[in-house]
Amino acid sequence: MKQLTEAILAQTIRVRPAESHKGTYGRVCLIGGNAQFGGAILMATEASVYSGAGLNTTLTDPSNFVSLHARLPEAMVADFTDQSALSALVTAANTVVIGPGLGTDATSLDILTKVFRLVSSKQTLIIDGSAITLVAKHDLALPSAQLVFTPHQMEWQRLTGIKIADQTDDANETARTQLMNGTVVLKSHQTKIYTPTGSYLNTTGTPAQATGGMGDTLAGMIAGFTAQFTNQTDAILAAVYAHSDIADLLAKRQYVVLPTQIIQQLPSYMYNHQHK
Numbered sequence: 001m002k003q004l005t006e007a008i009l010a011q012t013i014r015v016r017p018a019e020s021h022k023g024t025y026g027r028v029c030l031i032g033g034n035a036q037f038g039g040a041i042l043m044a045t046e047a048s049v050y051s052g053a054g055l056n057t058t059l060t061d062p063s064n065f066v067s068l069h070a071r072l073p074e075a076m077v078a079d080f081t082d083q084s085a086l087s088a089l090v091t092a093a094n095t096v097v098i099g100p101g102l103g104t105d106a107t108s109l110d111i112l113t114k115v116f117r118l119v120s121s122k123q124t125l126i127i128d129g130s131a132i133t134l135v136a137k138h139d140l141a142l143p144s145a146q147l148v149f150t151p152h153q154m155e156w157q158r159l160t161g162i163k164i165a166d167q168t169d170d171a172n173e174t175a176r177t178q179l180m181n182g183t184v185v186l187k188s189h190q191t192k193i194y195t196p197t198g199s200y201l202n203t204t205g206t207p208a209q210a211t212g213g214m215g216d217t218l219a220g221m222i223a224g225f226t227a228q229f230t231n232q233t234d235a236i237l238a239a240v241y242a243h244s245d246i247a248d249l250l251a252k253r254q255y256v257v258l259p260t261q262i263i264q265q266l267p268s269y270m271y272n273h274q275h276k
């Protein structure tokens with residue numbers, strides 16, 4: 001297993017060409033946030049916007065529209081039960097993220113299965129939070145897209161049946177290949193990333209990050225990075241590294257680091273780590 005270092009940032013985050021526009025930096029479609037978990041999709045969306053994705057649209061429960069717009073006028077919104085909006089927005093996206101705060105009821109399952117039918121092989125699909133639990137519970141067939149699963153250890157246990165104590169590198173890599181030809185970001189105090197081209201250990205991170213919404217924020221960052229940077233594996237690795245590196249920087253002076261504080265740091269952090 002290779003260790004991730006700061007080199008992944010310069011390898012991934014490029015100086016922006018002058019001759020470019022919002023369309024150059026990708027379209028992200030984020031799906032989640034039921035009436036109970038609006039904060040999750042709000043943080044994921046904010047992380048994608050602040051990572052620099054060119055256009056961001058959030059499909060969520062309408063009860064979240066006002067709060068989302070009040071915090072984040074840059075993002076567009078649509079009702080996640082509106083079939084024609086879902087269809088148009090998912091098919092137009094470069095990167096789709098589904099799951100933060102989606103919930104696991106019949107409506108959530110219906111949305112997830114529709115999204116699985118809509119995505120195609122050129123798109124990156126990030127499956128997080130409730131969407132992972134739904135795939136596990138209903139044994140859903142996976143679509144042909146560039147798949148990225150972002151489970152924490154309990155979600156990985158649900159998905160693979162491997163108990164947390166038995167989640168060794170060999171078992172995890174075997175389970176990844178059985179599941180799909182995609183990437184697994186297995187989140188814990190030492191996050192590991194299993195990709196078709198190798199496995200990586202994240203070397204950044206702090207217990208100051210152990211608070212609700214931290215993974216929702218990572219899912220949004222992975223969306224923002226994959227939408228605008230060409231190499232999808234590097235984009236995932238750079239997002240994982242940056243998410244926890246920013247937390248480490250803040251934790252030098254803070255007992256707890258909030259997901260929204262990490263998001264606020266993204267534009268300056270990326271400015272400091274961009275490369276020609």
Ligand SMILES: NC(=O)C1=CN([C@@H]2O[C@H](COP(=O)(O)OP(=O)(O)OC[C@H]3O[C@@H](n4cnc5c(N)ncnc54)[C@H](O)[C@@H]3O)[C@@H](O)[C@H]2O)[C@@H](O)CC1
Nearest residue numbers: 037038039040099100101102129130152153154188212213
């Ligand atoms: N503000 C919000 O709206 C929030 C919404 N959330 C959403 O709530 C839904 C349920 O997700 P949860 O993860 O809370 O619930 P889950 O029931 O999926 O998992 C949490 C359980 O897993 C256990 N666990 C074991 N190892 C763990 C590890 N390494 N990391 C994290 N948990 C571990 C925890 O102790 C806990 O009992 C998701 O859709 C998620 O996106 C959460 O992100 C919390 C914040």
Ligand SMILES: Nc1ncnc2c1ncn2[C@@H]1O[C@H](COP(=O)(O)OP(=O)(O)O)[C@@H](O)[C@H]1O
Nearest residue numbers: 152187188189205206207210212213214215216
């Ligand atoms: N003790 C810790 N050390 C380092 N990182 C942590 C620690 N606890 C949690 N994290 C990170 O916080 C995030 C938690 O993700 P997740 O459990 O999905 O949160 P949520 O669903 O509440 O948003 C992951 O990126 C994980 O690596």
Ligand SMILES: [Mg+2]
Nearest residue numbers: 129152215216
């Ligand atoms: Mg989560």
